Amino acid sequence: MNKIIEMPFSIPFYTQRVTEESWKADGFLDFQEGLSWEMRGCGIASLRMVIDGFLQQSGGLYCEKQGTMIHKGLKKEAYKQGVGWIHQGLAEMAGEYGLLGVAYRGKNALDVAAEIQQGKPCIISVSPRFAGGKPDENGNPYGKGGHLVVAYGCEMDEESKPVAFLIHHPSCFLEYNWPRHWVSIEEFDASFSGNYIAFQKSESQI
Secondary structure (H helix, E strand, O other): OOEEEEOOOOOOOOOOOOOOOOOOOOOOOOHHHHHHHHOOOHHHHHHHHHHHHHHHHHHOEEEEHHOOOHHHHOOOOEEEOOEEOOOOHHHHHOOOOOOOEEEEEOOHHHHHHHHHHHOOOOEEEEHEEEEEEOOOOOEEEEEEEEEEEEEEEEEEEEOOOEEEEEEEEEEOHHHHHHHEEEEEEEHHHOOOOOOOOEEOOOOHHH
């Protein structure tokens, strides 16, 4: 019988979408600034989900809103133009909230599942909408990576191999905001770049 594994605490879902109604509360300077970051906000949206999951588990406050956290990340040089959000930079930002984030490269689905089984939610690099290998509007296949999402659950078969992952998938498009989205191992493997960040409470917070 397959086994479902999830975090022992709730992970909230946040979007990277910015609207005329939300930009101010999100901490952006104006609506145009919010729109300029909407397509690039996946890393911060995912980081906020993970941080607030841990903070709320401990009865703490919430971290800052999307725009404010983006400003903070820019000051810490966690974003590189033409590259995107730097995994190590996001991991270091989490340290301000009592978390230890460790960035890994060249890993696979088994590695991510092992982290989840240890109670460590992960920010993983995947193709947007898990479209890896599928044709884009020009007929070219989507490559792996390019979008950051939160993996916080998995389904393991009787051989202790993952067959699906539970994902929070943020997007700037309303229809592609997918909280609690189960992804098959086939979709996962076709889209996962091999890079992820695993999070846990730092030793000083345990």
